[in-house]
Amino acid sequence: MTSSSNPIERSFELAAAACDDLTPRVYQRLFREHPEAQTMFRSEGSEPVKGAMLQLTIEAILDFAGERRGHFRLIESEVFSHDAYGTPRELFVAFFAVIADCLRDVLGEQWSAEIDAAWHKLLRDIEAIVLQRKHLVDERP
Numbered sequence: 001m002t003s004s005s006n007p008i009e010r011s012f013e014l015a016a017a018a019c020d021d022l023t024p025r026v027y028q029r030l031f032r033e034h035p036e037a038q039t040m041f042r043s044e045g046s047e048p049v050k051g052a053m054l055q056l057t058i059e060a061i062l063d064f065a066g067e068r069r070g071h072f073r074l075i076e077s078e079v080f081s082h083d084a085y086g087t088p089r090e091l092f093v094a095f096f097a098v099i100a101d102c103l104r105d106v107l108g109e110q111w112s113a114e115i116d117a118a119w120h121k122l123l124r125d126i127e128a129i130v131l132q133r134k135h136l137v138d139e140r141p
């Protein structure tokens with residue numbers, strides 16, 4: 001496997017080599033650290049939604065950290081649908097930090113200073129975007 005020069009991309013590549021599926025880890029950590037998140041998902045039939053949500057979030061992160069071809073715009077648009085799901089903005093942002101923490105666990109020694117710095121910057125940039133999006137109701141003239 002070729003190793004990416006983009007540290008965010010590389011962190012996902014290394015994780016994929018070490019762990020089949022991040023999904024159970026991410027949601028276990030999310031619900032442990034933010035138990036209120038669990039109640040936002042329907043109690044039955046939400047497994048495919050959770051899988052898709054993580055997959056699409058990862059695609060958005062890779063695009064945001066890379067070429068910015070457009071997938072990253074999901075972050076801005078989902079802010080609004082999640083207002084409707086009752087997901088507070090801080091929790092929405094926390095999902096990205098949960099993904100980063102899971103990657104760090106999986107990578108262990110392979111989590112380099114460069115990867116760490118890139119993730120810190122990414123999390124700050126995403127937080128700025130999400131928190132500055134006004135609630136739709138605030139945008140009425």
Ligand code: HEM
Pocket residue numbers: 030037040041042046049052053056057060074075078082085087091092093094095096
């Ligand atoms: C902890 C934070 C979050 C919570 C609690 C949450 C909650 C939810 C819930 C309840 C749904 C499903 C609604 C349904 O039953 O149809 C959903 C769907 C979705 N979420 Fe999140 N969400 C969070 C963070 C995010 C983030 C950061 C993104 C991406 C930027 C995202 C992207 C999506 C997408 C794309 C779907 C639709 C998935 C599909 O049905 O294909 N979510 N989320």
